[in-house]
Amino acid sequence: MFKVNVNAAKAEAMGVALSDINQTISTAFGSSYVNDFLNQGRVKKVYVQAGTPFRMLPDNINQWYVRNASGTMAPLSAYSSTEWTYGSPRLERYNGIPSMEILGEAAAGKSTGDAMKFMADLVAKLPAGVGYSWTGLSYQEALSSNQAPALYAISLVVVFLALAALYESWSIPFSVMLVVPLGVVGALLATDLRGLSNDVYFQVGLLTTIGFPPKTPS
Structure with missing residues (x-):
């Protein structure tokens, strides 16, 4: 599988939230629903996704940018790295970070x-x-x-x-x-x-x- 390693410390130093990084990668590869519009009396859904030339190769991720807290665009390559690796087919994530949910009571x-x-x-x-x-x-x-x-x-x-x-x-x-x-x-x-x-x-x-x-x- 293709793994993206995000350096949380560098991202925080550049004012980029982990949730925004996760949303950007998710939208670029898998698309995100935006809203609806009417076309000839029918309701059509609007989805946003990266263009085909920008999501076909692993190196395309170096061309993406994420908006930081000050409103400027920070390159994803400045605080992330990529690699091919093996892993479990079932992944649990929270804000884009591998996680494990623990439920319990006192x-x-x-x-x-x-x-x-x-x-x-x-x-x-x-x-x-x-x-x-x-x-x-x-x-x-x-x-x-x-x-x-x-x-x-x-x-x-x-x-x-x-x-x-x-x-x-x-x-x-x-x-x-x-x-x-x-x-x-x-x-x-x-x-x-x-x-x-x-x-x-x-x-x-x-x-x-x-x-x-x-x-x-x-």
């Missing part, structure tokens, strides 16, 4: 965050050049966990400003919000004692806990 008593950290630690012990990428719910959880500290900080600021408007004072809200750590500690202890995980529901509950303790009766 063990009893462990959170999904612990499971994701364990997987990341395992990948870190593998040889250089092996990486990982989250997809699906794991990707969403990784994204939300990075935003959690900012959300907690914003919630504290919003509660403080609401109390400042209620009491028309900047000093009283400080004393009122001293009860917030007590509510947060209570929520953490209750979660730990019941063996619950640090998931998105826990984070929403913790945000609610921050807002409830300073609440005063109307």
Whole structure:
């Protein structure tokens, strides 16, 4: 089989995304669907593919260019090489990179965050050049966990400003919000004692806990 080796470090340095490289090679060799158009009352499909003279020989790949982040065209030959080799007829790829999908769930008593950290630690012990990428719910959880500290900080600021408007004072809200750590500690202890995980529901509950303790009766 004909193998294209892409140097991810060089491509990133030139501002070219791996997904764009994969899309370019896929379109040039196999075509890509664009849209539809009407011709004499019939709907016709539009496909884009490299011209025949530019996709017949292995060396044709050196004539292709990929648009980088700045909008300029970067030659594919600058960060890739080709070779003929043998391999499995079944290939799994993610963003054009050979990959293997791993599906699973956290063990009893462990959170999904612990499971994701364990997987990341395992990948870190593998040889250089092996990486990982989250997809699906794991990707969403990784994204939300990075935003959690900012959300907690914003919630504290919003509660403080609401109390400042209620009491028309900047000093009283400080004393009122001293009860917030007590509510947060209570929520953490209750979660730990019941063996619950640090998931998105826990984070929403913790945000609610921050807002409830300073609440005063109307």
